[in-house]
Amino acid sequence: MTETAVAETNTGRDFVRDIIAADLAAKRHTNVVTRFPPEPNGYLHIGHAKSICLNFGVAQEFGGRCHLRFDDTNPTKEEQEYIDAIERDVRWLGFDWGSHLYHASDYFEQLYKWAEYLIQSGNAYVDDQSQEAIRANRGTLTEPGRNSPWRERSMEENLELFRRMRAGEFPNGARVLRAKIDMASGNINLRDPVLYRILHASHPRTGTAWCIYPSYDFAHGQSDAIEHVTHSLCTLEFEDHRPLYDWLLEHLPVPSRPRQYEFARLNLGHTVLSKRVLTELVRGGYVRSWDDPRMPTLAGLRRRGVPPEAVRDFVKRIGVAKANSVVDVAMFDFSVREVLNKMAWRRMAVLRPLKVVIENYPEGQFEEIDAVNHPDNPTAGTRRLRFGRELFVERDDFMENPPRKFYRLSPGREVRLRYAYFITCREVVKTPAGEVVELRCTYDPQTRGGNAPNGRKVQATLHWVSAADSITAEVRLYNQLFARPDPDVANFAADLNPDSVEVLTDCKLEPALAATASGEPVQFERQGYFCPDPDSTPNHIVFNRTVGLRDTWAKVSAVSSAQRGA
Numbered sequence: 001m002t003e004t005a006v007a008e009t010n011t012g013r014d015f016v017r018d019i020i021a022a023d024l025a026a027k028r029h030t031n032v033v034t035r036f037p038p039e040p041n042g043y044l045h046i047g048h049a050k051s052i053c054l055n056f057g058v059a060q061e062f063g064g065r066c067h068l069r070f071d072d073t074n075p076t077k078e079e080q081e082y083i084d085a086i087e088r089d090v091r092w093l094g095f096d097w098g099s100h101l102y103h104a105s106d107y108f109e110q111l112y113k114w115a116e117y118l119i120q121s122g123n124a125y126v127d128d129q130s131q132e133a134i135r136a137n138r139g140t141l142t143e144p145g146r147n148s149p150w151r152e153r154s155m156e157e158n159l160e161l162f163r164r165m166r167a168g169e170f171p172n173g174a175r176v177l178r179a180k181i182d183m184a185s186g187n188i189n190l191r192d193p194v195l196y197r198i199l200h201a202s203h204p205r206t207g208t209a210w211c212i213y214p215s216y217d218f219a220h221g222q223s224d225a226i227e228h229v230t231h232s233l234c235t236l237e238f239e240d241h242r243p244l245y246d247w248l249l250e251h252l253p254v255p256s257r258p259r260q261y262e263f264a265r266l267n268l269g270h271t272v273l274s275k276r277v278l279t280e281l282v283r284g285g286y287v288r289s290w291d292d293p294r295m296p297t298l299a300g301l302r303r304r305g306v307p308p309e310a311v312r313d314f315v316k317r318i319g320v321a322k323a324n325s326v327v328d329v330a331m332f333d334f335s336v337r338e339v340l341n342k343m344a345w346r347r348m349a350v351l352r353p354l355k356v357v358i359e360n361y362p363e364g365q366f367e368e369i370d371a372v373n374h375p376d377n378p379t380a381g382t383r384r385l386r387f388g389r390e391l392f393v394e395r396d397d398f399m400e401n402p403p404r405k406f407y408r409l410s411p412g413r414e415v416r417l418r419y420a421y422f423i424t425c426r427e428v429v430k431t432p433a434g435e436v437v438e439l440r441c442t443y444d445p446q447t448r449g450g451n452a453p454n455g456r457k458v459q460a461t462l463h464w465v466s467a468a469d470s471i472t473a474e475v476r477l478y479n480q481l482f483a484r485p486d487p488d489v490a491n492f493a494a495d496l497n498p499d500s501v502e503v504l505t506d507c508k509l510e511p512a513l514a515a516t517a518s519g520e521p522v523q524f525e526r527q528g529y530f531c532p533d534p535d536s537t538p539n540h541i542v543f544n545r546t547v548g549l550r551d552t553w554a555k556v557s558a559v560s561s562a563q564r565g566a
Contacts, residue, residue, distance in 0.1 A: 032064030
């Protein structure tokens with residue numbers, strides 16, 4: 001993990017850090033060990049980023065270590081593609097596990113032995129009921145469950161059946177191994193939970209060596225114990241599983257006693273973080289892939305041009321709490337803008353071009369004009385822009401019959417061209433159908449650099465590109481994938497935003513943008529922050545919009561602060 005990543009994830013004090021500090025002060029632990037345990041059945045999303053930053057961050061802050069452990073207990077849903085993507089995303093965020101890469105499958109033999117130990121101690125039994133019958137007999141929040149008719153099998157019979165399960169003698173679903181706890185417990189997770197199920201499927205790492213696989217609840221705590229994890233940090237949905245986590249540790253001869261602590265998961269407006277829904281979005285063709293820039297996956301954010309520093313900044317801002325809440329997506333955009341504003345060089349791009357001909361500028365003549373690469377960073381230097389008779393400006397920067405307070409280009413009005421000259425619109429050229437296709441303008445040669453010697457003012461400054469050497473590009477303008485701030489997970493397709501992407505194919509860019517490296521952020525002046533897409537080639541340049549320039553979150557935050565101070 002880089003020192004920068006550590007510093008950016010250090011949020012000062014929160015209840016997790018207070019617990020760790022108290023444990024170390026009381027000498028309950030001499031070293032801090034955390035873990036990030038993703039299931040390799042999908043891509044990581046921004047919700048996982050909160051867990052990654054917390055687990056890796058607190059370990060480093062307290063001089064410990066964080067393990068990356070794949071919870072690969074369900075071979076039917078796991079793929080090497082997901083494993084590779086998870087490792088790539090964790091590293092992209094700025095964290096590294098060093099030599100501490102583990103898999104739940106590393107412990108299959110030990111977990112099996114512990115399952116036999118529970119049988120031999122009278123704390124587990126083989127159940128012949130179907131999955132449907134087990135679910136029906138588990139009871140409800142107000143009604144206790146009913147004991148399985150196989151609950152009182154002898155230890156010898158249970159052990160024999162479990163060994164035959166491992167040997168592959170029974171088909172899928174024929175039997176399961178269950179812990180014998182309390183079918184009347186108020187916590188449904190303690191009503192004889194399933195520890196092993198039969199699954200005749202090849203595993204990515206163990207092949208066909210196993211046909212029974214442990215449940216997540218059985219593998220979780222015991223894997224933590226094997227790795228000597230001290231603080232097992234989980235999101236709040238695992239709070240009701242903690243009694244089972246503790247019960248298993250208490251009833252098994254594990255080498256260490258980790259403790260589980262829960263924190264609020266990240267919920268983001270206009271966003272769905274359900275892995276099931278994200279998978280359906282990909283498989284159903286609603287998005288192009290897991291790294292579609294509209295997806296909340298880390299791969300999607302990266303392709304959209306979001307820098308890892310912005311993700312870490314966002315996680316730091318929202319903090320670590322015990323209660324779930326929904327974070328306005330504008331807060332995430334704010335973090336993205338804050339980071340990109342500092343690092344992105346400025347360039348000019350006209351997304352919806354309208355041709356301008358400067359009639360009093362000599363034909364065939366060009367001049368070079370200096371433009372700054374970053375207004376707040378003098379060391380970034382300047383670049384040369386080519387100015388000539390024919391230019392492109394933004395179509396939205398012209399109105400033939402403007403309303404009041406429209407200060408941009410219109411017939412008879414003078415505006416400033418960024419870094420260049422004042423120009424005045426003299427004539428509007430239209431097609432027979434009335435479409436404006438060209439503006440005839442004049443320029444004032446005394447205003448080079450955008451300043452008038454007599455001090456006269458104009459009320460608008462427009463960006464532009466030279467028609468002679470501009471490059472044509474495709475620009476993809478991404479918006480929120482979901483139209484509603486609280487999408488319905490059960491019927492997500494109904495809430496999809498039909499305007500989540502707009503593709504512009506005839507954009508005109510200044511030549512310097514042709515050399516922009518993949519993933520390198522730039523600010524299109526007056527437009528927003530953009531980055532080249534991996535689809536981009538020298539013959540087909542493609543840019544993605546990362547985020548617009550409008551800073552709505554800062555305004556919301558200012559209003560909220562004012563209201564709190566009132």
